[in-house]
Every structure is written in structure tokens, then in C-alpha cells.
Amino acid sequence: MAVQRTFSIIKPDAVAKNQIGAIQSRFEQAGLNIVAAKMLQLSEQVAAGFYAEHKERGFFKDLVAFMTSGPVLVQVLEGENAIARNRELMGATNPKEAAAGTIRADFAQSIDENAVHGSDSESSAAREIAYFFSATELCPRLR
């Protein structure tokens, strides 16, 4: 499997609990290098645009309210098989169903406040990276 890039968000619940460093350590220990990162306060428009695929879902309003409730850390992670590796590290969407040792099992409280986001496919990763990072903010391969 080739080196890939994926998009990650450390969500407001984990930022508020000072879990950024602990979560980033999980990425680094798994061979995912952080190649871009910035702390943002999302506007309603930006959060709704990011989660547009869920617009018709009952939880959409609560999701946007949560994602705008405090700062988030948006990141680009790079490594072998980065998209699947990050999804494995994150664990299931609902922390109650997340495997032991995953980020959501260890840091998340509920399906609404679940600590992290990670792209689920190459096309999502490309779209999500471009949504938050301009070409000039992205360095070429680090290693």
C-alpha cells in the first residue's frame, strides 16, 4: 500500500479536555506523520458545509452545534495506508462500540461527542483536505 494522506479533526470535546497531545501521540506511534495542522473555531456555515452529506439526518443540527461549540484542530496525516490506519486508530463512531485501545474508546463520551473525525475514503480525504487547507499550506512529502 502506498503512502497516503488523510484528513483528521480533533473535535471540541477532546480539545476542551486537553487531549490533543495524547491523541496526536496515537497518530505518531502508529506511523502517521502530522504534515499540516491548525486550530480553528468553525462557523455554522463551515461546519454545515463539511457535514453536508448528513444534511437530511435527524442529528445534523446537533452535530453542527457541537462542531461549532469550541475550537477544533484540523490536521493532515501522512503515512502508509493512512486512511484505513486512522479509521482503525479512531474506533467505531459510537464510543460504546469502539474496540478497546482505540481513540474513541479511550477519549470519547458519546456518539455525539466522539473526539475525532477521520476521512473514510481517498475521495473524502482529497475533498476534506482541500476544504480546510490551501495548496500553499501543504508541504510536499516530509519523509
Ligand SMILES: Nc1ncnc2c1ncn2[C@@H]1O[C@H](COP(=O)(O)OP(=O)(O)OP(=O)(O)O)[C@@H](O)[C@H]1O
Ligand atoms: N446516529 C447518530 N446520532 C448522533 N450523532 C451521530 C449519529 N451518527 C453519526 N453521528 C455524528 O455525526 C458524525 C459523522 O457521522 P459519520 O457517519 O460520518 O461517522 P464517522 O465517519 O465515524 O465520523 P466522522 O465523520 O466524524 O469521522 C459522527 O462522528 C457523529 O458525531
